[in-house]
Amino acid sequence: MNRDEILELAAGYALGALDTEDRARFEALLDAGDAEARAALRDFEATVRDVVAETAEVPAPAVKAALMARIDGESRSRAEVTQILSAPRAAAPRRSLWTIALVGAIAAGIAAIAVGLVVSTVYDRRIDQLGQQQVELQQELARQQELVAILQDPATRTVALAGLPAAPSARGRMLWHAKAGGLLVAQGLPPAPPGKAYEVWAISGKEAPVPAGVFTVDARGVGSIRVAPVAGGAEPDTFAVTLEPAGGVPAPTGSMYLVGKL
Amino acid sequence: MSSVSVPPSDVSAGLLARIAQGDREAFGRFYDAFAGLALGLIRRILRDPAAAEEVLQEVFWQIWREAARYDPRRGSPEAWLIVRAKTRAIDRLRAMRRREKTFVAPVDEAVASAPDLPAENPGVTAERRELAHAVLHGLPESQRRVVELAFFEGLTQSEIARRLGEPLGTVKTRARLGLERLRSMMKREGDIQP
Numbered sequence: 001m002n003r004d005e006i007l008e009l010a011a012g013y014a015l016g017a018l019d020t021e022d023r024a025r026f027e028a029l030l031d032a033g034d035a036e037a038r039a040a041l042r043d044f045e046a047t048v049r050d051v052v053a054e055t056a057e058v059p060a061p062a063v064k065a066a067l068m069a070r071i072d073g074e075s076r077s078r079a080e081v082t083q084i085l086s087a088p089r090a091a092a093p094r095r096s097l098w099t100i101a102l103v104g105a106i107a108a109g110i111a112a113i114a115v116g117l118v119v120s121t122v123y124d125r126r127i128d129q130l131g132q133q134q135v136e137l138q139q140e141l142a143r144q145q146e147l148v149a150i151l152q153d154p155a156t157r158t159v160a161l162a163g164l165p166a167a168p169s170a171r172g173r174m175l176w177h178a179k180a181g182g183l184l185v186a187q188g189l190p191p192a193p194p195g196k197a198y199e200v201w202a203i204s205g206k207e208a209p210v211p212a213g214v215f216t217v218d219a220r221g222v223g224s225i226r227v228a229p230v231a232g233g234a235e236p237d238t239f240a241v242t243l244e245p246a247g248g249v250p251a252p253t254g255s256m257y258l259v260g261k262l
Numbered sequence: 263m264s265s266v267s268v269p270p271s272d273v274s275a276g277l278l279a280r281i282a283q284g285d286r287e288a289f290g291r292f293y294d295a296f297a298g299l300a301l302g303l304i305r306r307i308l309r310d311p312a313a314a315e316e317v318l319q320e321v322f323w324q325i326w327r328e329a330a331r332y333d334p335r336r337g338s339p340e341a342w343l344i345v346r347a348k349t350r351a352i353d354r355l356r357a358m359r360r361r362e363k364t365f366v367a368p369v370d371e372a373v374a375s376a377p378d379l380p381a382e383n384p385g386v387t388a389e390r391r392e393l394a395h396a397v398l399h400g401l402p403e404s405q406r407r408v409v410e411l412a413f414f415e416g417l418t419q420s421e422i423a424r425r426l427g428e429p430l431g432t433v434k435t436r437a438r439l440g441l442e443r444l445r446s447m448m449k450r451e452g453d454i455q456p
Contacts, residue, residue: 011438017412055302
């Protein structure tokens with residue numbers, strides 16, 4: 001290829017106006033490291049740049065801000081895309097255009113699928129978390145509403161429970177409604193030893209105590225339990241708390257910690 | 263003399279290499295160095311300021327996504343950017359023209375309602391446009407037509423030959439002579455206004 005031809009190709013290339021065949025020829029020269037082709041191109045490119053620079057305009061700051069925001073939104077998946085796209089190129093730099101195009105297309109496809117999977121997995125997990133949170137919040141809300149309803153009902157009574165010799169400073173309070181059941185809050189109880197828990201008893205006159213639930217206390221000695229109404233039996237007049245095996249037992253076996261009468 | 267200061271190619275190439283690794287800060291610097299250059303070119307092709315800034319954003323988004331494809335053997339980073347800006351702007355122009363042909367009332371509401379840029383200083387901008395205009399008009403008509411059709415209309419050399427009814431070889435020679443003449447004109451201008 002003579003010098004004139006190289007200069008013509010370089011000019012057309014710098015203007016972005018070469019036809020496909022000429023462009024391939026000139027790029028082959030560049031890729032082969034042809035010094036003359038490179039020098040000519042550098043020269044013409046600088047000229048084009050200088051002409052373009054004459055009309056340079058300052059863009060509105062919003063353009064850059066929008067781009068940066070878009071980048072931040074995409075940044076997590078970006079690293080993977082780059083990795084996947086660049087890996088095959090680094091391994092074999094000299095390939096035919098078709099191979100590069102094919103590898104590029106496959107890599108882009110893989111990258112798109114990978115990004116899609118990552119994104120969908122992340123979102124699936126997030127949706128699961130949010131669903132779980134919503135269920136918990138609904139349960140908590142239902143408990144609160146139930147408690148408020150019990151408190152508002154004139155038939156609700158309050159029972160104070162006093163500490164017994166096992167824990168003289170312990171105190172308890174039972175909000176009790178015959179049909180809705182009640183809520184027991186205890187404080188000042190020693191933490192239950194391993195394998196043990198506090199069990200609530202509803203007692204009606206001389207009848208055997210009815211188990212009404214098991215609870216533990218936190219480090220401050222505070223614990224609470226929602227107590228179901230006593231099914232079928234007579235209205236309880238006494239509530240008591242004993243220390244029992246963790247799963248609870250059908251009849252009291254351990255020391256009594258709290259007791260109170262309606 | 264250039265209206266913008268362009269960093270040396272190896273610095274820009276270094277920025278592109280970092281952008282390819284997802285370096286946000288490098289991208290910011292590359293944008294700051296070249297966005298003005300690209301926007302001027304895009305507006306030379308599109309004219310509509312709102313559409314031009316949209317295209318500018320698309321071009322730099324493409325840079326962000328495809329920086330790894332930049333091959334320094336095939337030209338400078340700014341040339342790589344300029345070609346992308348030109349191609350995108352011409353694509354948009356062609357799409358707008360197609361739409362104008364398709365619709366009876368070719369009023370693009372977005373374009374019509376878009377306020378003109380509260381540009382830096384309209385007087386200065388107009389002056390620069392005149393300057394670029396003057397530079398190109400310093401070329402003989404036959405060379406200027408080839409350069410303009412190639413650069414601002416996105417035609418290939420054989421398309422230009424058909425458009426002008428000239429042999430392909432003539433078009434190729436005029437493109438080269440045109441650029442050589444522009445080069446010496448820019449140098450002279452640089453000498454006068456260092």
